[in-house]
Amino acid sequence: MRLGKLLIIFFISQLAVISPLYAGAPVNVTDYPSLNEKQIGHVRHMINLANKLDGDWSMMGNTGGGMNFDAYQFQIAFAAYALAVTQDHFVPAHRDLYQDTSARLIKKMMYKDVWDYWAQMSKGEWRIDENGEDHYYTEDDWFGWIDPNIKQNIMYSGHLLQMLGLHESLFDDDRYDKPGSLTFNFAPVAYGESPLEIVYDHSRLATVIYDQFVEDDFRGIECERNKVYTECNQHPILGLIHYDYKHGTSYAPLVQEEFKKTIINRGYVHPDTHTTMLSLDVHLDEVIHKTYAWSDGWNGLVHHAWDKEYVEALYDEQVKLYMPQMLEGEPGENMGWTASFDFGWLAVLAAEVGDAATVNLMLEYADQYFNPTWLDGGYYYPHTSDYKENFRRDDEGKIGNISPVTGNYLVGFARLMPKDGMWSLYNRTRDNEFFAQPYVDGVDYSQATVSQAYYDSGEDALIVTIVPSESASNAVTFAVNQLEFGTRYQIFRDGESIGIAGSNESATAWNSEQQLIISNELDSPHSYVIVPASSLVKDSR
Amino acid sequence: MRIENKLMLVLFFLLAACGSGQPDAAQVHAYLIAHPEFVLDNPDVGEAVKSAAEQRRRQAEETGRRKLLEVNSPLIRSVLTPTFGNPDATVSIIQFSDYQCVPCKKTYVELDSVKNSRNDIEVLYLELPVYGSVSDLAARAAIAANINDVFPEYHHLLMLNDAGLDVARIREAAIAAGMTDWQVENSFNDPEIKNYLAQIRVFAEELDVNGTPTFLIGNQLVRGAVTAPQFNVFIDRNLSAKTR
Numbered sequence: 001m002r003l004g005k006l007l008i009i010f011f012i013s014q015l016a017v018i019s020p021l022y023a024g025a026p027v028n029v030t031d032y033p034s035l036n037e038k039q040i041g042h043v044r045h046m047i048n049l050a051n052k053l054d055g056d057w058s059m060m061g062n063t064g065g066g067m068n069f070d071a072y073q074f075q076i077a078f079a080a081y082a083l084a085v086t087q088d089h090f091v092p093a094h095r096d097l098y099q100d101t102s103a104r105l106i107k108k109m110m111y112k113d114v115w116d117y118w119a120q121m122s123k124g125e126w127r128i129d130e131n132g133e134d135h136y137y138t139e140d141d142w143f144g145w146i147d148p149n150i151k152q153n154i155m156y157s158g159h160l161l162q163m164l165g166l167h168e169s170l171f172d173d174d175r176y177d178k179p180g181s182l183t184f185n186f187a188p189v190a191y192g193e194s195p196l197e198i199v200y201d202h203s204r205l206a207t208v209i210y211d212q213f214v215e216d217d218f219r220g221i222e223c224e225r226n227k228v229y230t231e232c233n234q235h236p237i238l239g240l241i242h243y244d245y246k247h248g249t250s251y252a253p254l255v256q257e258e259f260k261k262t263i264i265n266r267g268y269v270h271p272d273t274h275t276t277m278l279s280l281d282v283h284l285d286e287v288i289h290k291t292y293a294w295s296d297g298w299n300g301l302v303h304h305a306w307d308k309e310y311v312e313a314l315y316d317e318q319v320k321l322y323m324p325q326m327l328e329g330e331p332g333e334n335m336g337w338t339a340s341f342d343f344g345w346l347a348v349l350a351a352e353v354g355d356a357a358t359v360n361l362m363l364e365y366a367d368q369y370f371n372p373t374w375l376d377g378g379y380y381y382p383h384t385s386d387y388k389e390n391f392r393r394d395d396e397g398k399i400g401n402i403s404p405v406t407g408n409y410l411v412g413f414a415r416l417m418p419k420d421g422m423w424s425l426y427n428r429t430r431d432n433e434f435f436a437q438p439y440v441d442g443v444d445y446s447q448a449t450v451s452q453a454y455y456d457s458g459e460d461a462l463i464v465t466i467v468p469s470e471s472a473s474n475a476v477t478f479a480v481n482q483l484e485f486g487t488r489y490q491i492f493r494d495g496e497s498i499g500i501a502g503s504n505e506s507a508t509a510w511n512s513e514q515q516l517i518i519s520n521e522l523d524s525p526h527s528y529v530i531v532p533a534s535s536l537v538k539d540s541r
Numbered sequence: 542m543r544i545e546n547k548l549m550l551v552l553f554f555l556l557a558a559c560g561s562g563q564p565d566a567a568q569v570h571a572y573l574i575a576h577p578e579f580v581l582d583n584p585d586v587g588e589a590v591k592s593a594a595e596q597r598r599r600q601a602e603e604t605g606r607r608k609l610l611e612v613n614s615p616l617i618r619s620v621l622t623p624t625f626g627n628p629d630a631t632v633s634i635i636q637f638s639d640y641q642c643v644p645c646k647k648t649y650v651e652l653d654s655v656k657n658s659r660n661d662i663e664v665l666y667l668e669l670p671v672y673g674s675v676s677d678l679a680a681r682a683a684i685a686a687n688i689n690d691v692f693p694e695y696h697h698l699l700m701l702n703d704a705g706l707d708v709a710r711i712r713e714a715a716i717a718a719g720m721t722d723w724q725v726e727n728s729f730n731d732p733e734i735k736n737y738l739a740q741i742r743v744f745a746e747e748l749d750v751n752g753t754p755t756f757l758i759g760n761q762l763v764r765g766a767v768t769a770p771q772f773n774v775f776i777d778r779n780l781s782a783k784t785r
Contacts, residue, residue: 053671055751187598195601376673444730446674471674471708473729 025492025529027461033090033418034452034465041379042412043086044449044469046079047097048378049408050104054111061383061404063117068388069294069341070404072114077159077235078405080105082413084166085421092434093462094453096441099171106167106176109160115148115184146186147198149208155223158236161209164202165242166425172435174246176202206243209236210251218258219266220280228280230268231295233259234302241306241426256306274317276300293322294338297345301352305422315353322346323358327365329397339393340403344410354419366411369398377449377469381407438462438530442479447472448522462530468522475522479515480530488533489516494526500533603760606748610760613744621737623666623687623696625656630663632779634772635757637741637750640679640699641672641706644766645754649700651769655776658769662776666696667741671753675706678729680738682715685728694718759783 035043049059057063063071080102087098108114149157164176175181182200200208212221213236223232237259240252263269268277270289276299278290296318304311325331326343343362350358366372370381383404394400418424437455443466452465462480483489489501491508499506507519520526564572573579580586610617617635636652638645656664668683670676679699686695695718702710715725728734745755748762756763758772759779767775 048673053669053751054746055749056671376675444735446677447729469674471678473678473708473726476730 025495025497026531026535027456027459027463027529029452029463029465029495029527029529032452032454032456032463035086035090035416035449035467036451038379039086039090039416040449040451040467041374041377042415043083045375045378045380046083046409046412047101047445048376049075050079050101050108054108055113057113059380059382059404060408061387063113069338070383070387071117073109073156073159075405075409076105076108076114077163078409078413080163080166081422082409082416084170084425085413085418086416087170088425089418089421090416091450091453093437093439093455093464094441094443094450095171095439097443097445097450099167099173102163102167102171103173103175106160106163109163110182110184112185115156116146116186146184146196148184149198149200149205151212152222152225154209154212154221154236155229155232157205157209158221158232158234158239161205161239161243162235163239164205165239165246168202168246169242169429170425172430174202202243203247206240206247206249206251210240210255213255213259218255219262220259220268222282223279226282228282229278229295230263230276231299231302234299234305238302238305238426242429245429260307260310269314273321274314275321291321292338293318293326293342293346294344296322297342297347297349300349301345301422304349304352304420305426308420308423312353315349315355319346319350319355319358323361327361327399328393330393338403339399340387340401340406343399344403344406344414347414348410348417351414351417352420352422356419359414363411363415369400370402370407370411377471379412381411383407436482438480438482440464440478440480442477444476447476448520451525452527460532460535463527464530465525465527466520466522467525472522475519477517477519479511479517481515483514483516483530484532485510485514489530490533491518492529492531501530602762606757606760606762609744609747610757613747616737616740616744617665617667619737621684621687621734623683623692624663625666625693626663627660628663630661631783632661632759632776633663633665633757634776635665635667637667637669637745637753637755639669639671639676639753640683640702641676642753646700646703648754648766649696651767652772654769655772659773659776661780666692667745668738669741669745669750669753669755670738675708675711677738678708679706679711681731681734682711682720682725682728684734684737685724685731686715686718686720689720689724691715691719695720 052058057072060072060075061070083098083101083105087095091098145151149160160182164182168174168176179201180199182202182205184198184200185195186198187195209221216222220228220230220233221236223229237252237255240255244250244252266280267287267289268280269275270277273289273291275289275291276295278288278292278295280287296314300311300315300318322342323346326339326346331339343366347359347362347366350362366381373380373382381402383406384401387401387403437457439455440450440453440462443450447469449467449469450464451467452463454463455461456463462483464478464480466476466478483501491498491501491506499508501508501516502510509517511517516530518528520528580590616622634652638648652664656662666683668680670680683692683695683699686692695715698714698717699706699711702714704710712722712725715728716722748755748757750762750764752764754766756767756775758775759782761775761779763775
């Protein structure tokens with residue numbers, strides 16, 4: 001045996017002497033965020049839907065039949081936001097599942113059923129001419145304009161931009177920066193027209209949207225022709241914040257500053273009621289005020305991410321206005337007409353601003369009246385068959401109509417959302433140091449869920465909890481990445497030391513890629529704490 | 542008379558009437574540009590154009606599929622893919638299916654009878670689990686069953702299983718088919734099998750498969766349950782196309 005090897009063996013044996021194994025974990029896993037059973041269910045339901053084949057929209061309702069908030073683009077986008085918040089808060093050291101799902105959701109946004117329908121809808125414009133007649137489409141609407149991002153469709157493009165920004169900033173993944181990475185394919189069948197490719201990438205989308213803000217003098221980009229909604233314009237702002245952060249540009253600050261002035265000066269938020277306008281009629285240049293909980297919930301949720309104090313100052317008045325008539329009885333005049341949407345978006349805003357009492361009340365209500373259902377490890381509230389008649393309440397005055405976006409995503413989002421969940425995504429962005437930290441991957445989604453994964457840099461400890469699914473086999477393995485190879489790590493399972501990483505007794509092994517492979521039994525949830533053995537020695541002195 | 546022929550005939554007489562004799566493509570083009578109202582005034586011409594466009598779209602799809610099949614040939618013909626029949630058969634049937642999919646189970650019996658009644662086909666079974674976690678595990682075990690030469694038995698047991706599926710039932714079927722408990726357990730976590738299935742999924746989505754069962758019979762994509770007589774029609778159509 002070579003002398004070097006002998007020296008290493010001697011050195012390691014001495015280390016074993018000076019760093020005895022410690023029986024109790026140095027940190028308590030309950031001190032770190034962890035998904036509970038229902039939260040795991042919501043996450044799995046959202047991922048299950050994202051995992052469906054392209055073109056399979058089962059459980060997501062029908063996007064057709066005119067303007068509605070259950071359109072696939074909104075469901076897909078809110079799945080992305082809910083999963084982003086979840087990943088950021090509960091499992092920042094577990095990225096592969098969420099990164100793959102995010103890419104799947106972006107791919108779904110590029111699916112023609114999603115973008116083309118709304119490109120068409122956004123060209124719709126109800127106008128009444130001087131003779132009092134309705135006008136909707138023009139020939140130009142149908143044949144002269146296919147690109148879903150270029151104008152007057154921020155209710156699609158804004159979501160796409162936000163999703164791209166989240167993907168890049170959460171996972172340090174720049175795949176959408178590549179030219180042509182976002183190519184929309186349109187294949188008209190009529191009259192032998194050639195297929196059309198509309199070629200985008202992250203940068204082009206950001207630029208196109210920024211230019212529209214400037215062109216519209218920051219009054220907000222039309223979500224559909226002739227209509228500016230405040231909430232639609234919040235999403236591209238968040239998209240630009242992340243874009244700037246990863247690309248070194250500075251699009252967002254000007255848009256934030258100027259759009260905020262518009263909100264105040266044009267009364268997009270009514271100074272007396274503190275509620276968000278329904279919309280701005282561009283042709284009439286008229287702000288249309290309504291008091292809709294969905295509108296305040298939706299706008300507040302996204303606006304809060306970049307203007308926390310302002311939104312929190314409005315929230316108390318808004319929640320007083322909408323609760324408790326939200327939950328039972330005849331809705332008052334100052335109440336939205338879309339009970340299920342109102343419920344969903346207000347619940348998410350309440351969670352974002354940390355109004356735990358309202359959130360808990362609403363979650364209990366949903367669990368009692370919305371037919372909660374478990375399916376393939378997922379927890380959700382199935383949409384009712386006549387969900388498009390959204391106003392209906394039952395004989396007791398309870399909300400009886402659940403829409404897909406509420407049942408699939410919004411209630412789950414409210415349950416997953418920690419206080420300031422959205423705000424954190426845009427104010428505690430991830431840097432290179434974060435991406436160099438230890439993390440886990442390779443946990444088989446079909447058999448288990450990672451309910452917590454957190455690297456505590458102060459303690460130099462990686463905390464991971466694996467919860468078996470219903471369809472679990474006996475065991476799964478997972479990999480721990482970016483540990484310092486050659487360092488002795490002590491592993492604690494469920495609070496007890498199981499030995500040094502790589503040793504037989506710890507059921508772990510280093511592989512050739514310097515990953516630590518851990519074999520985890522799926523008999524019940526198990527928590528792991530992985531720390532350098534040397535740090536325990538230091539602490540014990 | 543086919544509508545496309547009618548279009549040509551109309552144009553021919555039209556241009557002949559103008560004294561130009563047999564019209565060439567440039568003349569037809571110039572005439573239509575000068576008189577677009579001709580198409581508007583003759584709805585059957587518009588229909589003919591639509592029909593031609595549809596035919597072109599179908600041809601483009603078929604060309605795209607042919608390319609995809611070519612590029613993915615190593616995957617489709619992987620040793621992990623369960624196959625039946627003559628690999629030199631004139632017609633290949635690629636089946637995308639899931640063990641929890643009811644129409645897949647119905648089609649199983651139909652395809653089985655077709656397999657038993659003719660020797661000019663090859664069937665390639667591409668596992669496409671779309672019904673969630675249990676389907677994932679059932680598909681992994683199916684590939685392991687193929688590795689262990691007991692795929693037909695395992696496939697038969699699960700396709701005829703009309704009770705719900707869970708991990709215990711998958712195990713039971715795999716062991717009844719001839720696998721060991723260790724082989725079954727191993728299949729659930731085999732990275733090679735998982736990677737293979739992930740590639741099948743990508744291939745399916747590229748083919749625009751959006752549900753199970755879906756069949757690629759020759760170069761023709763057939764969605765949903767298929768009866769034995771329908772299978773035979775599709776197969777014969779492919780055979781005659783190849784003969785031509």
